[in-house]
Amino acid sequence: MTLELYHSAHSTCSQKVRLCLAEKGLDWVPHELHFATRDHLQPEYMKLNPNGVVPTLVHDGEPVIESSVICEYLDDVFPEPALTPSDALGKARMRAWICYMNEVPTVAVRVPSFNRVFRPLRYETMTEEQFEGHVGDMPLRQAFYRRMGTKSGFAEAEYEDSLAKIRQTCERIDKAIADHGGPWVLGDLFSIVDITLTPSIQRMADMGYAYLWEDLPRMVQWFADIKARPSYAIAFFPDTAPTEKYPQFFQKEGA
Numbered sequence: 001m002t003l004e005l006y007h008s009a010h011s012t013c014s015q016k017v018r019l020c021l022a023e024k025g026l027d028w029v030p031h032e033l034h035f036a037t038r039d040h041l042q043p044e045y046m047k048l049n050p051n052g053v054v055p056t057l058v059h060d061g062e063p064v065i066e067s068s069v070i071c072e073y074l075d076d077v078f079p080e081p082a083l084t085p086s087d088a089l090g091k092a093r094m095r096a097w098i099c100y101m102n103e104v105p106t107v108a109v110r111v112p113s114f115n116r117v118f119r120p121l122r123y124e125t126m127t128e129e130q131f132e133g134h135v136g137d138m139p140l141r142q143a144f145y146r147r148m149g150t151k152s153g154f155a156e157a158e159y160e161d162s163l164a165k166i167r168q169t170c171e172r173i174d175k176a177i178a179d180h181g182g183p184w185v186l187g188d189l190f191s192i193v194d195i196t197l198t199p200s201i202q203r204m205a206d207m208g209y210a211y212l213w214e215d216l217p218r219m220v221q222w223f224a225d226i227k228a229r230p231s232y233a234i235a236f237f238p239d240t241a242p243t244e245k246y247p248q249f250f251q252k253e254g255a
């Protein structure tokens with residue numbers, strides 16, 4: 001049995017799957033892709049993942065794509081320890097969270113991430129022609145990249161909207177913990193919901209946005225508990241955080 005993961009160190013979607021693999025105690029063969037060299041858009045990789053994004057899991061030669069789907073797949077194939085509620089209502093709640101997470105926080109986090117780090121890192125010095133050459137053959141997100149552009153970054157309104165979406169996510173986490181008795185989002189079972197939310201929250205914390213949830217005590221405790229799990233250190237190995245890898249974008253004014 002082999003599990004291979006095509007991933008990127010700092011990709012939040014890859015981090016979800018690495019967390020899941022670590023929770024299951026599974027060994028996997030890494031294939032690290034680098035966005036700077038467009039590894040994810042090469043024809044060989046796009047045979048595995050036609051969306052040209054990471055991660056992709058390959059299990060005994062069969063590719064599985066979409067980070068949340070990969071987590072559910074891993075939980076189906078390797079059921080211990082269970083990361084999905086056993087009852088229908090619990091499963092429905094988990095899947096509703098996954099839908100929300102894919103639509104709201106995962107998308108929102110990209111805006112400050114690209115504004116603060118990835119645009120200045122990779123795109124700022126490109127000419128318009130080079131940028132269009134890079135973006136024009138992407139299967140997904142061409143509009144996202146064009147809204148960002150090389151020099152200007154996302155508009156203030158889109159940035160503010162993203163922070164509001166993260167705040168809403170945190171309020172929902174805090175409320176779910178209250179409603180289900182915690183310590184995890186669905187109650188006493190640490191589940192795929194906790195796994196799939198973690199990289200977005202970790203990214204925001206890393207970039208200095210933890211003030212968005214500091215008045216939500218259950219959310220604060222939840223994130224502390226997540227970080228105390230052994231899977232966290234495995235999934236977020238050194239240099240996975242933008243502040244570690246690209247400290248130049250986080251220097252304090254006057255420093």
Ligand SMILES: N[C@@H](CCC(=O)N[C@@H](CS)C(=O)NCC(=O)O)C(=O)O
Pocket residue numbers: 011012013014035040052053054055065066067068141
């Ligand atoms: N819905 C996909 C999204 C995957 C995704 O967007 N991955 C990002 C990294 S977190 C990526 O590969 N981006 C490539 C790019 O921006 O060119 C999933 O959850 O797997």
